[in-house]
Amino acid sequence: xxxxxxxxxxxxxxxxxxxxxxxxxxxxxxxxxxxxxxxxxxxxxxxxxxxxxxxxxxxxxxxxxxxxxxxxxxxxxxxxxxxxxxxxxxxxxxxxxxxxxxxxxxxxxxxxxxxxxxxxxxxxxxxxxxxxxxxxxxxxxxxxxxxxxxxxxxxxxxxxxxxxxxxxxxxxxxxxxxxxxxxxxxxxxxxxxxxxxxxxxxxxxxxxxxxxxxxxxxxxxxxxxxxxxxxxxxxxxxxxxxxxxxxxxxxxxxxxxxxxxxxxxxxxxxxxxxxxxxxxxxxxxxxxxxxxxxxxxxxxxxxxxxxxxxxxxxxxxxxxxxxxxxxxxxxxxxxxxxxxxxxxxxxxxxxxxxxxxxxxxxxxxxxxxxxxxxxxxxxxxxxxxxxxxxxxxxxxxxxxxxxxxxxxxxxxxxxxxxxxxxxxxxxxxxxxxxxxxxxxxx
Amino acid sequence: xxxxxxxxxxxxxxxxxxxxxxxxxxxxxxxxxxxxxxxxxxxxxxxxxxxxxxxxxxxxxxxxxxxxxxxxxxxxxxxxxxxxxxxxxxxxxxxxxxxxxxxxxxxxxxxxxxxxxxxxxxxxxxxxxxxxxxxxxxxxxxxxxxxxxxxxxxxxxxxxxxxxxxxxxxxxxxxxxxxxxxxxxxxxxxxxxxxxxxxxxxxxxxxxxxxxxxxxxxxxxxxxxxxxxxxxxxxxxxxxxxxxxxxxxxxxxxxxxxxxxxxxxxxxxxxxxxxxxxxxxxxxxxxxxxxxxxxxxxxxxxx
Numbered sequence: 051x052x053x054x055x056x057x058x059x060x061x062x063x064x065x066x067x068x069x070x071x072x073x074x075x076x077x078x079x080x081x082x083x084x085x086x087x088x089x090x091x092x093x094x095x096x097x098x099x100x101x102x103x104x105x106x107x108x109x110x111x112x113x114x115x116x117x118x119x120x121x122x123x124x125x126x127x128x129x130x131x132x133x134x135x136x137x138x139x140x141x142x143x144x145x146x147x148x149x150x151x152x153x154x155x156x157x158x159x160x161x162x163x164x165x166x167x168x169x170x171x172x173x174x175x176x177x178x179x180x181x182x183x184x185x186x187x188x189x190x191x192x193x194x195x196x197x198x199x200x201x202x203x204x205x206x207x208x209x210x211x212x213x214x215x216x217x218x219x220x221x222x223x224x225x226x227x228x229x230x231x232x233x234x235x236x237x238x239x240x241x242x243x244x245x246x247x248x249x250x251x252x253x254x255x256x257x258x259x260x261x262x263x264x265x266x267x268x269x270x271x272x273x274x275x276x277x278x279x280x281x282x283x284x285x286x287x288x289x290x291x292x293x294x295x296x297x298x299x300x301x302x303x304x305x306x307x308x309x310x311x312x313x314x315x316x317x318x319x320x321x322x323x324x325x326x327x328x329x330x331x332x333x334x335x336x337x338x339x340x341x342x343x344x345x346x347x348x349x350x351x352x353x354x355x356x357x358x359x360x361x362x363x364x365x366x367x368x369x370x371x372x373x374x375x376x377x378x379x380x381x382x383x384x385x386x387x388x389x390x391x392x393x394x395x396x397x398x399x400x401x402x403x404x405x406x407x408x409x410x411x412x413x414x415x416x417x418x419x420x421x422x423x424x425x426x427x428x429x430x431x432x433x434x435x436x437x438x439x440x441x442x443x444x445x446x447x448x449x450x451x452x453x454x455x456x457x458x459x460x461x462x463x464x465x466x467x468x469x470x471x472x473x474x475x476x477x478x479x480x481x482x483x484x485x486x487x488x489x490x491x492x
Numbered sequence: 493x494x495x496x497x498x499x500x501x502x503x504x505x506x507x508x509x510x511x512x513x514x515x516x517x518x519x520x521x522x523x524x525x526x527x528x529x530x531x532x533x534x535x536x537x538x539x540x541x542x543x544x545x546x547x548x549x550x551x552x553x554x555x556x557x558x559x560x561x562x563x564x565x566x567x568x569x570x571x572x573x574x575x576x577x578x579x580x581x582x583x584x585x586x587x588x589x590x591x592x593x594x595x596x597x598x599x600x601x602x603x604x605x606x607x608x609x610x611x612x613x614x615x616x617x618x619x620x621x622x623x624x625x626x627x628x629x630x631x632x633x634x635x636x637x638x639x640x641x642x643x644x645x646x647x648x649x650x651x652x653x654x655x656x657x658x659x660x661x662x663x664x665x666x667x668x669x670x671x672x673x674x675x676x677x678x679x680x681x682x683x684x685x686x687x688x689x690x691x692x693x694x695x696x697x698x699x700x701x702x703x704x705x706x707x708x709x710x711x712x713x714x715x716x717x718x719x720x721x722x723x724x725x726x727x728x729x730x731x732x733x734x735x736x737x738x739x740x741x742x743x744x745x746x747x748x749x750x751x752x753x754x755x756x757x758x759x760x761x762x763x764x765x766x767x768x769x770x771x772x773x774x775x776x777x778x779x780x781x782x783x784x785x786x787x788x789x790x791x792x793x794x795x
Contacts (some may be wrong), residue, residue: 146759152545171545262653264742320631322743323651328630337632455761465743469656 052233053071100131102393103398106151106158107136108144108167108381113349117414125401132394141167151386152177159389160398164381165202166451171209172384179385179392181209181399188400194419198445202379211382214403216417218377219269221364222333222341222432222440226252226357235362235435239277242365246316249339258313258338260329261322261468264461269376270311270342274304276374276446277366288447292489296456297475297482305467305474307367314470323467330354344376345436348415354432359432363439375443379419533554537768544764555769566770568745569753573729574659576667576749580728581721584668588675588720593705595676596683597691611673618670622737625666627739629653653739656746663747667734671727675720682713718789722782729778750774 105122109115115138122134137158139147145167151157152172163169172178185191190212199213221235228234228245231252236242249256260266264441276284279300286294295301311317318338319325333341334354341347342364351359383402385395401407408420415429417437428434450457463477489492538555540548595603604685613621628635629652637649647784652662694704710717732751735741741748741756750770756769762778 115572149544149762168545171543175546261743262739264740318632320651320654322654323629323631324654325626327628328632332632455756455763458756458760461742462744465656469743 054287056190064347071126071241078243098195101161101394102133102135103391103394104135104157105137105398106139106144106148106161106163108139108163109140110140111349113414115415117410121402121407121410122398125398128399128401129394130389132397134398137337148172155386155388157386159386159391159395161384161386162381163384164364164451166379166448166454169202169382169384170452172386173205173208177387178210179387179389179395181212181385182207184396184400185209185212188396188403190400190403193403193405193421195421198379198419201445201447202382208324209300211384212403213379213382213419214408215380215411216377216419216440217345217380218363218375218417218436218440218443219273219317219342219344220375220436221362222343222347222351223357223360224333224336224339224357225360227336227339228360236365239365244246246311250314250316252487255318256316257339257340257342258329258332259321260324260326261465262325266326266329266343267321267464267468268457268461269344271304271308271460272376272449273342273364274307275301275449276376277364277371278303278307278368279371281372281374281444281446284449287449288451288487290452290485290489290492294485294489296460297478302474302478305464305477308464309467309474315433322465345417346380348432348436351416352432361432361435361439363443373443374446375439376446376448377443378445378447386469453485453488454485456481534768534771537764538772540765542764544758548765549617551765555765556773557628559766559769559773563766565745565748565753566750569741569748569750572747572749573731575660576664576731577725577728579664580667580671583664584672584724585675585717585720587668587672589679591672591676592679592683593701593709596680596704597701597709607677610676613670614673616670618733619737621666621670622734625669625734626653626738627664639696654743658744659739659743659747663735663738666738667731670734671724675724677719678716679713682716685710686712715789722785722789725781725785726778729774729781 054185066146077105107115109118118138119136122136126132126134141164144161144163147157148161148168149171152168152175155177161168170176185196190196194212194214198216199211200209202211202213223235227249231248231254233245233248236245246256257270259270280297283295283298283300285291287296318329318332321329324332329351330341330343330347332338334351336355336357341351345361363373363375379402382400385392385399389395403420405420405422408418408422409426411418412422412426412433415428415433417433417440424439428437450460460477460481463480464470466472467474467477537548539550539552541551541555542548579712592607594600595607595610626634631637631649631651631654636652640646640649650658652658688709690712691704694708699707730751731749732755735747735749735752736755739747741752751774754770754774756767757763757770
């Protein structure tokens with residue numbers, strides 16, 4: 051009996067081993083980089099076919115999710131026969147799941163995602179539909195800033211994703227506190243420094259941040275780095291290029307300013323033990339004057355604060371550099387190559403890029419990328435100030451978006467600097483070493 | 493004749509056993525599909541360099557060599573897990589034993605209520621526990637600092653989760669809060685199985701409560717004690733959600749544990765092969781630990 055059992059066990063294990071060895075890999079489509087081709091289409095688009103399209107969307111804002119579900123329902127009404135299965139995801143969840151989808155070539159027909167979440171990998175592997183022919187055909191190039199869109203589409207002559215809204219990192223500020231102290235939104239770096247010192251001298255915490263979640267503190271560094279570092283250096287490290295240099299003097303200067311602010315007590319107490327939502331609550335509760343953060347915080351701030359909130363782009367200390375902010379397209383609409391309903395998918399994206407949707411998003415308080423002929427009435431004064439800020443500055447990048455291991459080293463080093471264990475130069479040297487190691491491993 | 497009797501026994505046993513194999517086959521197939529196959533796939537992944545999408549490149553044992561020789565965070569996380577292990581086999585077990593003796597041996601009203609209260613954290617989702625404790629440790633609004641300030645101990649209030657020296661003990665306290673209840677119920681069951689005669693004899697000899705516990709109760713519950721030590725030790729190496737939700741291993745790796753480091757490699761750094769190698773290593777480590785503890789337990793029970 052034991053002999054038969056052993057044979058049976060070995061056979062099952064062998065079968066399992068064979069199954070494990072035969073792992074289907076996606077058919078890699080050889081991508082041919084083409085020259086930009088002007089496509090002139092004379093035929094009208096075909097009516098929507100019978101189709102069920104799966105849409106994966108990412109947002110941390112329940113109001114935005116609701117809006118997208120409502121817009122998807124409107125699309126269905128206008129396209130009889132097309133059903134939209136709309137699935138919202140958290141940012142990290144979408145990143146994990148979409149990479150699995152790319153690997154197995156199953157899952158969504160359409161995804162709304164960021165560059166570090168599979169856009170680049172999908173484009174490189176030829177697993178995303180090339181939208182280039184449709185940009186002119188559908189008039190997207192007239193309605194959108196394609197230069198900003200293309201900053202995140204690194205394939206010459208090919209467009210895999212279309213963005214429809216902008217996010218930027220800037221300074222939310224408590225207008226009540228500012229008005230009490232006779233302050234206004236600063237236009238220059240000197241005015242900005244004066245604002246900070248005045249707040250501190252009057253017993254007001256200038257800034258609030260969240261070291262427990264790491265990235266909110268890093269956003270202060272990113273913002274400063276865009277003001278102190280030539281943009282080509284920022285682009286190099288963002289694209290993980292061989293001559294990228296995190297130890298560039300511009301990055302060191304930004305980290306030095308951040309360290310100076312920490313040492314002078316410009317941040318909330320025990321900020322290394324505070325998470326992002328708690329930091330935002332501290333600002334909403336009036337316990338700090340400014341919150342340098344991304345504009346995805348707008349609805350939470352508008353809902354929670356009982357004071358008037360303003361927004362300004364952080365002024366630059368360096369007049370020789372372009373005035374830039376960490377302003378980027380939010381995420382991108384992409385269509386997967388394996389979709390069975392490319393026409394329906396294109397119609398859906400076309401709708402999402404329409405003026406109707408842009409207006410709906412504007413009315414909801416977002417800043418669409420759509421080039422309105424005339425800016426509609428803002429949903430709030432805060433939205434208008436955010437929009438003005440996006441018009442004043444040029445765009446930027448999330449530095450380590452394609453290198454999360456390097457980003458973690460940046461976060462670790464900033465935590466050590468906040469604890470007084472590293473200098474700004476040592477921080478950037480540590481990050482550069484991690485960056486070089488990553489390049490060596492690639 | 494003996495040989496033919498043995499042969500007949502074997503033949504009869506195989507025929508008799510066939511229906512049994514058929515009955516367990518469905519469960520075994522599910523087990524093979526959802527455990528064995530993924531396990532083998534994991535081992536296979538640990539031998540490749542892969543970003544989670546795109547082609548896999550076979551690298552043999554390089555991932556294991558890398559984590560053992562070129563990954564400082566691995567040793568940092570391993571150190572934290574070892575510290576956690578040593579603390580885990582003492583703190584929740586001592587607390588659980590203390591409560592068990594109180595609730596099993598001490599005449600008092602409301603014993604069932606107290607048992608329920610102390611066991612409650614065990615039934616909560618670990619995500620819920622993590623959110624609760626992250627809130628409790630909040631330096632501005634959290635219960636711990638609020639209480640300390642309320643009783644005039646402001647100097648003790650601090651940013652628990654932002655202090656590299658305190659974050660690991662802070663997380664361990666939250667983890668112990670979940671586990672001491674489990675230890676308690678195991679010990680209560682064990683204590684209640686001891687014949688009262690032994691305690692009576694000890695009382696007659698003049699033993700106090702502490703001496704009764706030490707000299708009478710403990711020797712009888714060595715087996716359950718070894719089981720509890722084994723289970724809490726395994727849990728100490730498996731700890732993930734509490735650390736991931738509260739600190740994600742920060743600040744600066746001060747609370748990093750192996751499971752979080754494994755997650756980071758596989759899902760954040762796009763180093764799936766290294767993440768898989770860490771998972772295999774962790775699984776092997778827990779298996780070795782289990783074997784050691786089981787042997788110790790067998791010896792204790794034999795004694």
